[in-house]
Amino acid sequence: MLEIKNLHVKLEEEEKQILKGVDLKVDSGKVHAIMGPNGSGKSTLSYVLSGRDGYEVTEGAASLDGEDLLELEPEERAAAGLFLAFQYPVEIPGVGNMTFLRTAVNAQRKARGEEELSAADFLKIVRERAKSLKINADMLKRPVNVGFSGGEKKRNEILQMAMLEPKMCILDETDSGLDVDAMKLVAEGVNALRDEGRGFLVITHYQRLLDHIKPDVVHIMADGRIVKTGGPELALEVENNGYADILAEVQ
Amino acid sequence: MALPEIKQTATEARLAALELPTAGCTKPAREAAVARVREMGLPDRRDEYWKYTRPDTLVQADAPKAALFDNDEPLMFDQIDRLKIVFVDGIFDADASDDLSLEGVQIERLEDICCTDIHWAKDLYGVLETRGHNPVPRPLAALNTAFAADGVAIHVTGKPSKPISLIYVHKDEASDAFLHHIVRVESGAEATILENGPAAARFNKCMEIDIADGGILHHVRSQGRDHERRAVTHMFTRLGEESVYKSFTLTVNGVLTRNEQVIEILGDDAVAHVAGACVGDGDFHHDDTVFITHDAVNCESRQVFKKVLRNGATGVFQGKILVKAGAQKTDGYQISQSLLLDDDSQFLAKPELEIYADDVACSHGSTSGAIDETALFYLRSRGLPVADATDLLTLAFLAEAVEEIEDEDLAADIVNRLESWLSRRR
Numbered sequence: 001m002l003e004i005k006n007l008h009v010k011l012e013e014e015e016k017q018i019l020k021g022v023d024l025k026v027d028s029g030k031v032h033a034i035m036g037p038n039g040s041g042k043s044t045l046s047y048v049l050s051g052r053d054g055y056e057v058t059e060g061a062a063s064l065d066g067e068d069l070l071e072l073e074p075e076e077r078a079a080a081g082l083f084l085a086f087q088y089p090v091e092i093p094g095v096g097n098m099t100f101l102r103t104a105v106n107a108q109r110k111a112r113g114e115e116e117l118s119a120a121d122f123l124k125i126v127r128e129r130a131k132s133l134k135i136n137a138d139m140l141k142r143p144v145n146v147g148f149s150g151g152e153k154k155r156n157e158i159l160q161m162a163m164l165e166p167k168m169c170i171l172d173e174t175d176s177g178l179d180v181d182a183m184k185l186v187a188e189g190v191n192a193l194r195d196e197g198r199g200f201l202v203i204t205h206y207q208r209l210l211d212h213i214k215p216d217v218v219h220i221m222a223d224g225r226i227v228k229t230g231g232p233e234l235a236l237e238v239e240n241n242g243y244a245d246i247l248a249e250v251q
Numbered sequence: 252m253a254l255p256e257i258k259q260t261a262t263e264a265r266l267a268a269l270e271l272p273t274a275g276c277t278k279p280a281r282e283a284a285v286a287r288v289r290e291m292g293l294p295d296r297r298d299e300y301w302k303y304t305r306p307d308t309l310v311q312a313d314a315p316k317a318a319l320f321d322n323d324e325p326l327m328f329d330q331i332d333r334l335k336i337v338f339v340d341g342i343f344d345a346d347a348s349d350d351l352s353l354e355g356v357q358i359e360r361l362e363d364i365c366c367t368d369i370h371w372a373k374d375l376y377g378v379l380e381t382r383g384h385n386p387v388p389r390p391l392a393a394l395n396t397a398f399a400a401d402g403v404a405i406h407v408t409g410k411p412s413k414p415i416s417l418i419y420v421h422k423d424e425a426s427d428a429f430l431h432h433i434v435r436v437e438s439g440a441e442a443t444i445l446e447n448g449p450a451a452a453r454f455n456k457c458m459e460i461d462i463a464d465g466g467i468l469h470h471v472r473s474q475g476r477d478h479e480r481r482a483v484t485h486m487f488t489r490l491g492e493e494s495v496y497k498s499f500t501l502t503v504n505g506v507l508t509r510n511e512q513v514i515e516i517l518g519d520d521a522v523a524h525v526a527g528a529c530v531g532d533g534d535f536h537h538d539d540t541v542f543i544t545h546d547a548v549n550c551e552s553r554q555v556f557k558k559v560l561r562n563g564a565t566g567v568f569q570g571k572i573l574v575k576a577g578a579q580k581t582d583g584y585q586i587s588q589s590l591l592l593d594d595d596s597q598f599l600a601k602p603e604l605e606i607y608a609d610d611v612a613c614s615h616g617s618t619s620g621a622i623d624e625t626a627l628f629y630l631r632s633r634g635l636p637v638a639d640a641t642d643l644l645t646l647a648f649l650a651e652a653v654e655e656i657e658d659e660d661l662a663a664d665i666v667n668r669l670e671s672w673l674s675r676r677r
C-alpha cells in the first residue's frame with residue numbers, strides 16, 4: 001500500500017512550493033487515477049516519490065507497505081517495489097535496451113537477496129513480454145529509447161514495468177502523444193499486470209486512457225493539492241465540463 | 252637556427268647518458284638520427300607542442316623509477332590466438348616468445364637483419380620518422396631511432412592467420428627502454444598487430460608503418476593499468492592507394508603517457524582510422540596527439556577519442572587534419588570527448604583543421620561534460636545502484652571509441668577489461 005500524508009514539497013534551489021499537502025492512499029490491487037490541469041504538481045509528486053534530486057520535502061510523509069520511502073535512495077525505492085513510468089522517457093546512447101533490462105532486473109533481485117535470472121530465462125521472459133507489447137527484436141537491441149518514436153518509448157516503459165514486476169506502479173501521462181491504437185496497446189500491457197498484489201497510480205490529462213484502464217478511484221489535483229476524490233464518474237465529469245467547474249466548486 | 256642554451260644543454264646531457272648500439276644495417280640511420288636530435292633539441296616546457304604535457308621526465312637523463320605493477324588480472328588478449336613476441340624491459344625474450352614463423356609474414360629481430368643484404372628495412376628504418384617532423388619536430392622519436400636497443404621488422408606479404416602480438420613485460424624498476432619496430436604491409440596483404448604490457452619504468456616506443464597499395468593493417472593496443480608508467484610512443488604511418496590503417500588504443504592510468512600518431516595518406520581512396528579510449532582514475536596524465544595529412548584524392552580519415560577522467564586525472568587531445576591542395580573529396584572526421592567525473596580532473600583539447608583543397612567534407616568537435624544526471628536518475632529508478640549506473644554510463648560513453656575496433660573478439664576483450672577495471676575501482 002502506498003500512503004502519502006500531508007506531503008509538502010518545494011524546489012531545492014528556489015523558494016517555490018509545489019506540493020502543498022497531498023494526502024493519498026493506494027491499496028494493493030487498486031487503480032487510482034490523478035487528473036488535473038497542467039502545472040498542478042502531478043509529475044512533481046511522481047518524481048518526489050521515486051527520489052529525484054532537486055526537490056525538498058518540507059513536511060509530510062510517504063511510505064510503501066509501511067517503509068518510509070523518503071529515506072531511501074532511488075534504487076532502494078525501486079527494489080522496494082516502486083516503479084515510475086516517466087512522462088518523458090530518457091534516451092541513453094550506448095546502452096543496449098536488453099543489457100539495460102537485464103542489469104535492472106538483476107540489480108533489484110540482488111538487492112532483495114534473490115538469485116539473478118539466468119541469461120536464458122531472462123531472454124525467454126523478455127521476448128514473450130516484448131511480443132505482447134509489439135516491441136520487436138530490433139528495439140531490444142538498440143540503445144535505450146534512442147531513435148524510438150513517442151509511442152515506442154511509452155511501450156518500452158511498460159516493458160520495463162512488466163519485467164521488474166513492481167508492487168506500486170506510477171504512470172505519468174503514459175497516454176500523452178499516443179494515437180488510439182498505441183494507447184490501447186499500452187492499456188492492455190497495464191491491464192495484464194493488474195493483480196491483487198499490485199497497485200497503480202495513473203496520472204493522466206484525459207479520460208480517454210481511463211476508458212481502457214478502469215480506475216477504482218479518481219482524484220483531481222490542483223495547485224499542489226488533491227481537491228476532489230470520487231469514482232470513475234469523476235473522470236467523465238472532467239471530460240465533459242473541464243476542470244473549471246470542479247475547481248470553482250472546491251474554492 | 253641555434254637552439255636556446257637551456258635546450259641545448261638538456262639535449263647534450265641526455266645524449267651523453269646514452270650509447271649508440273653497434274647495430275649493423277641501421278647504423279647510418281642511427282647516426283643521422285643523432286644529428287636530427289641535436290638540430291631539433293629535445294622538447295621542453297616552452298615548446299608549443301608540449302603546452303599541455305610536461306616532457307621533463309621523458310627527457311631527463313635518468314629515468315624515474317617505477318614500481319612493478321602487481322596484479323592478478325588475466326593478461327590482456329589472453330583468449331586470443333596470436334603469435335607472441337615478448338620484450339622484457341625493452342629487450343627481446345626468445346624463450347618467452349613463440350617461434351616467429353607464420354605464413355604470410357616474415358618477422359625478424361632488428362639486430363638480426365643481415366647488414367650486407369639489400370633489405371626493405373633499410374628503406375624504412377628512420378625514414379617515416381624523418382618525414383614526420385614537419386611542421387613540428389618530434390625529437391623523442393628521432394632519439395628513439397638513434398638509440399633503440401631492440402625491435403622487430405614485420406614484413407606482411409600475405410594474410411597471416413592470427414594477430415602478431417607484441418608483449419611488453421616490466422621487471423626492472425629502473426628500466427629505461429627504447430623499442431623501434433618497422434612494419435611493411437605489401438599490396439593486398441592484411442595483418443593485425445597487438446601491443447600490451449607495462450614495458451618499462453620509462454618507455455620510448457616508435458613504430459614505422461608502410462602500407463602499400465591495397466594493404467590493410469589493424470592495430471589494437473592496451474596500455475595500463477600500471478600506475479607509475481611513463482611512456483612516449485610514436486606511430487608513423489604512410490598509406491598507399493586503397494590501403495587501410497585502423498588503430499585503437501586503450502589507455503588506463505599511468506603517471507604520464509604521450510601517444511603520437513603521424514599519418515600520411517599518399518594514395519587515393521585510402522582509409523585511416525585512429526581511436527582511443529582512456530580511463531584516468533587518479534593523478535594520471537594521458538596525451539593523444541594526432542597529425543593526419545591528406546595528400547591524395549577521395550580518402551577518409553577518422554579520429555575518435557574518448558576519455559573518462561576522475562580523481563585528478565588529466566586528459567589531453569591535440570588532433571590535426573591537414574588537407575593539402577589537390578586532396579579533393581577528402582572525408583575527415585575528428586571527435587574528442589571527455590567525461591569528467593569530478594571537478595579535480597581536466598580535459599585539454601586542441602582540435603585543428605587546415606584545408607587547402609576546396610571539395611572536402613571535414614568536421615571536428617570536442618566536448619567535455621559531466622555524467623548526465625537525468626540518465627543517471629533514470630537508471631537508478633530502475634534499481635541500479637549509483638555506482639553501477641555510473642559505470643554503465645561510463646562504458647556507454649567509451650563505446651563509440653571501442654566500436655572502432657573491427658574484430659569483435661578483440662573489441663569484446665577490451666570491453667570486458669573496461670568493465671572489470673571500472674567495477675574493481677570501487
Ligand SMILES: Nc1ncnc2c1ncn2[C@@H]1O[C@H](COP(=O)(O)OP(=O)(O)O)[C@@H](O)[C@H]1O
Nearest residue numbers: 011018036037038039040041042043044045054
Ligand atoms: N525542476 C523544476 N524547476 C522549476 N520549476 C519546476 C520544476 N519542477 C516543477 N516545476 C514547476 O512546478 C509546477 C508543477 O509542475 P509539474 O509537477 O510538472 O506539473 P504537472 O505534471 O501537473 O503538469 C509547475 O509550475 C512547474 O513549472
Ligand SMILES: [Mg+2]
Nearest residue numbers: 042043087173
Ligand atoms: Mg506532468
